[in-house]
Amino acid sequence: MDYKKSYLLMAAGVWGGGIVMLIGMFLGTSSPDTMALGNGAAGLGVFAMLLGIGQALVFYKCPHCGEKFSIRGKKPDYCPKCGSKLDL
Numbered sequence: 001m002d003y004k005k006s007y008l009l010m011a012a013g014v015w016g017g018g019i020v021m022l023i024g025m026f027l028g029t030s031s032p033d034t035m036a037l038g039n040g041a042a043g044l045g046v047f048a049m050l051l052g053i054g055q056a057l058v059f060y061k062c063p064h065c066g067e068k069f070s071i072r073g074k075k076p077d078y079c080p081k082c083g084s085k086l087d088l
C-alpha cells in the first residue's frame, strides 16, 4: 500500500462512511420499522470511517523517509521532514 492509495482510501472511508452513517441515523430515528436497519447502516458507516482513518495512520507517510503525514488538512506538496516532492 502506498501513500496515494492510502489517502484515497481514507477520503473514501470518511466520506462514504459519513454518508452511510447519516443515512443510518436518519433511518434509525424516522420510524420504528427502519430502526434496526438504520442502526446497522450507522454502525457500518462508523466502521468504514474508522477503517479509513486507521489504515491512513499506518500507510499515509512519506515513501522516502517514512515520515507520517498529518491526516488532517490538505495533502502536502513536499515532505515536511526530508523535503522530497510528493505528487499526490
Ligand SMILES: [Zn+2]
Pocket (backbone or CB within 6 Å): 062, 063, 064, 065, 066, 067, 079, 080, 081, 082, 083, 084
Ligand atoms: Zn520524507
